[in-house]
Amino acid sequence: MPALPEYLTRALLESEGVPVVPGVMLTSAPATVAGFPVFLKAQIPGATSRKSAGLVRRIDSPAELGAVLPDLLSRDRCEGVLAAEALDIELELYAGVVFDAGSSSALPGGRLLFSLAGGSGIEARAGSLTEIRFPLSSPPSPGTLAASLPDAPWRASAADLLAGMARTFCRYRLLVLEANPLAVLRGDGRVLVVDCRAEFEDRAVRNGEEALFGTASARAGDSTRLERMVDAFNRSDPAGTAFFRQNRGAPAPGAVRVATNLCGGGGKMLWEMAVGGRDDIFALNESDTSGGLSAFKSYRFLRAVLAQEDADLLLFTGSGMAFQSQLNIAAAIWKALRESPCVVPVMVRFGGTDEDKARAMFERLSGSLRAPVRTYPSEVFPNAMVDSIRGFLEDAGAASPVPPSCPPGGTPAFEVAVPPGRFHVDGARCAECRERPCLGACPTHFLAWAEGCGPAKAEGQRCTGCLMCEAACLLDGSAGLFIELEMPEVE
Ligand code: SF4
Ligand code: SF4
Numbered sequence: 001m002p003a004l005p006e007y008l009t010r011a012l013l014e015s016e017g018v019p020v021v022p023g024v025m026l027t028s029a030p031a032t033v034a035g036f037p038v039f040l041k042a043q044i045p046g047a048t049s050r051k052s053a054g055l056v057r058r059i060d061s062p063a064e065l066g067a068v069l070p071d072l073l074s075r076d077r078c079e080g081v082l083a084a085e086a087l088d089i090e091l092e093l094y095a096g097v098v099f100d101a102g103s104s105s106a107l108p109g110g111r112l113l114f115s116l117a118g119g120s121g122i123e124a125r126a127g128s129l130t131e132i133r134f135p136l137s138s139p140p141s142p143g144t145l146a147a148s149l150p151d152a153p154w155r156a157s158a159a160d161l162l163a164g165m166a167r168t169f170c171r172y173r174l175l176v177l178e179a180n181p182l183a184v185l186r187g188d189g190r191v192l193v194v195d196c197r198a199e200f201e202d203r204a205v206r207n208g209e210e211a212l213f214g215t216a217s218a219r220a221g222d223s224t225r226l227e228r229m230v231d232a233f234n235r236s237d238p239a240g241t242a243f244f245r246q247n248r249g250a251p252a253p254g255a256v257r258v259a260t261n262l263c264g265g266g267g268k269m270l271w272e273m274a275v276g277g278r279d280d281i282f283a284l285n286e287s288d289t290s291g292g293l294s295a296f297k298s299y300r301f302l303r304a305v306l307a308q309e310d311a312d313l314l315l316f317t318g319s320g321m322a323f324q325s326q327l328n329i330a331a332a333i334w335k336a337l338r339e340s341p342c343v344v345p346v347m348v349r350f351g352g353t354d355e356d357k358a359r360a361m362f363e364r365l366s367g368s369l370r371a372p373v374r375t376y377p378s379e380v381f382p383n384a385m386v387d388s389i390r391g392f393l394e395d396a397g398a399a400s401p402v403p404p405s406c407p408p409g410g411t412p413a414f415e416v417a418v419p420p421g422r423f424h425v426d427g428a429r430c431a432e433c434r435e436r437p438c439l440g441a442c443p444t445h446f447l448a449w450a451e452g453c454g455p456a457k458a459e460g461q462r463c464t465g466c467l468m469c470e471a472a473c474l475l476d477g478s479a480g481l482f483i484e485l486e487m488p489e490v491e
Pocket of ligand 2: 442462465
């Protein structure tokens with residue numbers, strides 16, 4: 001199970017309104033902080049026992065900060081240093097949420113764990129855990145949780161926080177979410193998260209190893225630059241599987257080299273059945289995007305898939321699952337085709353919710369895309385797509401010489417942290433836009449009109465990274481919106 005470092009877990013918790021100890025992320029030295037003392041915590045993926053390894057240090061002065069920060073930043077795989085305020089703590093608690101696979105008498109769900117033995121290891125708190133089971137579709141409310149907590153001044157605050165942890169666990173489909181310790185502050189009795197970690201799904205990765213490429217598959221420790229890129233944005237946006245593994249084999253002479261984005265069982269298995277044993281088709285990569293990942297993440301995944309050298313074709317198949325919005329995925333594919341430096345002909349088989357709308361979008365775009373695209377309905381199985389690859393490539397013609405779209409530069413109008421995206425708004429274009437279709441396209445009402453500026457983020461609402469606003473703006477608005485989705489640099 002890949003683990004998220006503390007600073008990324010904090011971002012997930014904060015997106016659900018869970019209070020965390022105030023802190024800033026420092027990524028270079030020298031740096032300043034608002035006040036002392038602070039605790040510096042090196043952010044190293046998978047690091048355990050950080051205190052004993054010297055990765056957590058109390059700092060009392062600017063001179064000490066200047067001496068210690070460069071050392072922590074230089075540690076192997078350090079992604080930055082979190083400078084967290086020192087707190088006046090009355091009591092330390094423990095909370096965790098873990099995935100429960102269920103049994104013959106209980107459906108799969110979440111298990112919320114709570115203990116008064118905060119700050120301790122698992123042995124110390126094992127006998128004192130309160131456990132609350134809940135369905136993943138309905139995380140427990142603060143009222144329900146309060147009834148299971150001790151009658152203490154901090155009970156209501158702790159119940160709010162635990163409910164937020166359960167929501168975070170469900171929203172991002174995590175396998176483990178731990179806060180250890182939670183701090184009860186002296187004086188006002190507020191409860192907040194001091195340290196935290198999360199683990200997320202990677203079953204597709206383990207199942208995928210060896211499935212298609214046999215002995216030529218990747219082995220531990222030999223990951224490619226693009227695989228590390230996918231790992232990096234999986235950690236910044238963990239909801240939903242994004243599995244990517246490049247083929248280490250060599251194509252047979254004359255084979256068509258296909259870059260793939262396959263979704264879940266409906267896409268991945270059918271493709272593997274269709275190409276198994278054929279040497280005229282060479283899969284450049286294995287892939288699986290499923291579990292309801294955001295369009296932001298689908299876009300980043302497609303950019304990695306399209307960055308493979310020597311691809312002749314991109315092939316996408318939807319999963320057929322109801323919760324994979326094909327319209328959102330269509331927006332992600334369109335965006336990747338606009339913005340990727342590499343352009344190849346594309347075969348797309350949408351399958352799942354709104355697959356007809358997704359195909360209609362591409363039919364509307366026909367002739368304006370930088371790459372030749374052929375779409376298929378879900379009734380067409382991948383074996384028929386595979387059989388038509390050579391004919392499609394012969395008919396496809398050359399890709400358009402139009403250069404890729406780039407972010408407009410400058411400071412974005414606003415940003416979202418999870419899933420991460422920067423929204424650039426061209427106020428002059430928006431002023432001319434009569435219908436403002438971006439606003440109506442947003443399913444969560446995250447966008448609100450700001451007079452003289454254009455769309456802005458509405459307080460209290462959430463962006464799910466569906467890309468519907470940008471697609472609506474380009475299709476029916478005045479092209480005043482650009483969502484910048486960062487592609488991690490990987491050495
Ligand atoms: S649709 Fe585009 S151009 Fe029109 S208001 Fe929205 S962001 Fe601006
Ligand atoms: S602002 Fe709304 S429409 Fe745009 S990506 Fe976020 S949730 Fe989707």
